[in-house]
Amino acid sequence: MAVIEVSELRKAYGGHTAVDGVDLRVERGEVFGLLGPNGAGKTTTVEILEGHRRRDGGEVRVLGEDPGTAGRRWRAQLGIVLQSGSDAPELTVREIVRHVAGYYPDPRDPDAVIAQCGLDEKAGAKLRTLSGGQRRRVDVALGIVGNPQLLFLDEPTTGFDPEARRSFWTLIRGLADDGTTIVLTSHYLDEVEALAGRLAVLVGGRVVAEGTPRDVGGRNGESTVSWRDANGEHRVATSTPNDVLATLDHPTDLRVERRSLEDVYLDLIGEAR
Template sequence: MAETAVRARRLRKAYGKHVAVDGLDLDIRRGEIFGILGPNGAGKSTTVEILEGHRCRDAGEVEVLGEDPGHASRHWKSRIGIVWQNEVVTGELSVAETIRHYARYFPNPRDPEEIIHLVGLDEKAHTRVTALSGGQRRRVDVAVGVIGRPELLFLDEPTTGFDPAARRQFWELIRSLAHDGTTIVLTSHYLDEVEALADRLAVVVKGKVVAEGNPATLGGRAGARATVHWRTPDGPRQYHTDTPTNVIRELATEFDGEVPELVVKRPTLEDIYLGLIKQLEETA
């Protein structure tokens, strides 16, 4: 069994009468990309802030990289990286000056020029951060989060404001970090992003983990029925089946060749996720 980077047991946090995290259990292995999904107000951000050492818990046990983040050492803080949901880098420095400045806080930082290239800001390296667009400032936040070669990296909605090309470039950066052994905790509303990157994920609802697994099997996805869509002279048709190949074979015989507008669709991660949320809301 792989060594655990994050372990939480019976984690609890309340704000007055509102319970944000309610007995949550979580295990994240070293070197994996772990996604955390959930609707707004589910307790995701509070959970991550506790794991980062930025929020105190009311109860439960937490161990992150071998230490309690609520009482972690300065050395422990140098081993983690954080990309916050909101922009945090401001000031009159240029992009290159900003990255070099933050690099000095870490004992073994990455090359600032390499990081600037990886986040797609080569042409803006000598531009002041305040003169950048919102999406470009977001890339600076990402650069600051990874400059210190973190063992554990927290990414909270990291690609907000990225164009499609920049998102794909960022995905390659995340994969390369994971390949080098960095553990990554990712929260994102882009389900395609989570599906593309995460080795495993957890769905959090009302402060509890309600489903956990890899994206391909979460919530019974691997065994879910396929839907075959096609068009007849009378209009569109669809059929739900466990054996789509047999249905297609029969349709090919019926149409004597190509089947008009034939599509075979299995549930996406988004379908499974929304189904879980709806089911839990209906039973609440």
């Protein structure tokens, strides 16, 4: 069952078209990555899906309803982690998580959420005393404490150290395994590759590529084989690297490289501009 269905979505601000005919489909339990440079239309698209901005045209269904007209019961099924948040600096971590949990009809246990987000030792600390990375973890805790069916994550690990990022990835995978659908926007392409089952790349308000991280933009089609032998150094681009390897005679410094997601992404946004 599709949790998000978008057809010919359009939005303009004055004479500027921010979203120009976007089609998207996100299935239940899927982690879906939304990529694109600044100004590509990602934020506008997500705000329309969240019901925070009205569209100019197209059809949108999120959890079976039109976000433009859906009510409070529908909103209670969403979790949102914005790029910045965590107001109320005089409240403790436990106080703000419990406070936000009270807005939802079926919240998760606040103390369990605090632990999942790696904030156990800071549960009694006031928000104003936290580091930037710790504040970001609070934002994530507030986004998931309502036990959402659909979770929007906007640059969720900004300010996290490598260990905290990996712990967060484990949390997100667990949420997805439990049936939570997740829409992830991030400039960390390794994060998208690690978490997303599928992704779309937006440039200029249009989807220019969509697929799995492994095959988007034809990434799965070509590898580069490089080696050294008695005749010097060699480098061959091929869609069948095993065939090349079978022809080599005592190679050294042998390497088989596939284009990274970052390489493909930069090519896509460069070609579309």
